[in-house]
Amino acid sequence: MANRTLASLRRKAGYTQASFVAAFAREAARLGIDASVSVRQLRRWESESPPPLPHPSQQAVLEVVFGLPLAEMGFDVPAHRCSDVEWIGHDGDVKRRAFVTGSGAIAAAAVLPNQHGPRIGASEVAAFRARLADLYAVDHQSGGIPAKAPAERLERELTHVLSSSVYTSGVGRELHTILCELACHRAWFGYDSGPPEAARTACLEAMTAAQLIDSPLLQVRALNTLSLLSIDAGRRWEAASAVENAYSLARRAGAGRTVHLVISLREASAATHSDDLSGARRALSRAVSYVGRADADTEVPRWARFAGPVEVDYATAAYYTREGHPERAVSFLRSAVAGLGGGYTRNTAWYRARLAQTLLATGEVEEACHEMTGVLDACGGVSSDRLRRRLRAFEKAAVRADARCVRDVIERIRETR
Structure with a gap:
């Protein structure tokens, strides 16, 4: 038969x-x-x-x-x-x-106590993964705020499936991995849009989940976000510790140059904000080395694919600004803005707003207003608390300049609130 x-x-x-x-x-x-x-x-x-x-x-x-x-x-x-x-x-x-x-x-x-629930296999896992991938696009195009709601829906559905369905251990591991990646997403969305407490909680959830499924690369991802949150909170020692642990886990996982590049960028940021400028220079030198060899990577995690020369230029600009030489930062910021490809609407707005702030600091008022006008023209669909803070910082610095273009830009910034 x-x-x-x-x-x-x-x-x-x-x-x-x-x-x-x-x-x-x-x-x-x-x-x-x-x-x-x-x-x-x-x-x-x-x-x-x-x-x-x-x-x-x-x-x-x-x-x-x-x-x-x-x-x-x-x-x-x-x-x-x-x-x-x-x-x-x-x-x-x-x-x-x-x-x-x-x-x-x-x-x-035996995977679950309820053996009468629906069977979950590879096709259902693939559907969850597709929805997880969609969150990247929402975040890049529109920012962390609009990405939160679909992320929360996906988390509720995954949690329900894990507690009420029947699946093999292989499928269960895949579902747990997706849930861990989702926690990493939520931590990043919180970094972009707040509140920081919720972002930190999601970050710690992701680290715990990554340990439980023994995924050092996802631990690296969570630690990278933790370092950024720690910098914002003034916990410089914690940011540095997160970086060191990320390096150790990346070596254990045999991660490629691109993952190491992301960590070196976080290291440069932590050192820059701690006024450890020699440490920041070393981290930037590592980043340049990793960029030059990243083409040899055969496999790059989705969360690390953004990293490249653009981010090194941006980090270098932050170093020069912290050093007190904003005029040196301008060319690196211009390069970063020019190098961002399509699909990164939120990051383009971030970087261009930082360029406008830096131009204002160098006394290039009209050019600064031109760049900020470009940000305001393009960011209508972007909901990002970090971007809003940069707009407010520009407004606060610009009010001291007596120029028509400044008044126009300030008026438009206030309309976005």
Whole structure:
């Protein structure tokens, strides 16, 4: 008798035989498992009686794709293939091994106490990941304030799924990883839009979650945001400690140059705000070195892809401003503004507002007003508390200049409140 169960599962998941083979390959790559399947082999699984048993690496991928143990896919699975303790928790507990020996269904349900909930597999994980990726676009285009609401909705849905659904340990790890990345997002949104207390709480949640899933790179991401929050709070020692821990974790994870570049930028910021200008120069030198070698990176986390020459120019400008030479900062800020590509509307407004402030500090009043007018023209759709603070800082500094362009810009700034 043909394996109608597997064929039915595939069709319900929306796959043709060819698209399932492609999805299988993607999931194997994501899991880091050396496994593949051909259309011919899939046809044998679905048509032969009894169907040939997938080998263990194929089993691991199939169980993640469908969110079911192999025994529930129409295969006759030997007992020793149903009792692998690692697939429900990796705790090596001999007593648990005895408890789960036998039914694959028990092993699947052991992930959660409620074994009657909906099954969650790779397709549901992919949908959550797509929504997580959408948050990057909202943040880059419109700022942290409008990104908060969809992030909170996604968190509620993920929490509900984790507490009321049935899934394999592989799928569970993916869901926990998404929840951790979401906490990292919320920490960043809080840095951009406040309140700082909520941002710090989200940051600490992300660090804890990253430790629980043993993801040093996500710990690095959370520590990078913590360093920024610590600088704003005047906790310079904490910012420096976050940077040192981020370096250590990045080395442990074998992270590439781009991740190290992000950390060096945070190091430069922490040193600059602490008036450790020699330390800031060293960090900037590291950043320049990492930028020059970043092309060799074969894989860059999504959260680190923004980093490049633009951010090094911006950090260099901050160094010169802190050193008391705003005129030297201007050329680096111009380069940073010019180098930002499309899709970074919020950052463009940030950087251009800083350029306007710096031009004002050098006495270039008309040019400063021109840059700030450009910010005001372009930032109508951006909701960012940090940007608002920069507009207010420009207003406060500009009121001392007696020029028509200044009065016009100040009036427009006040209209944005």
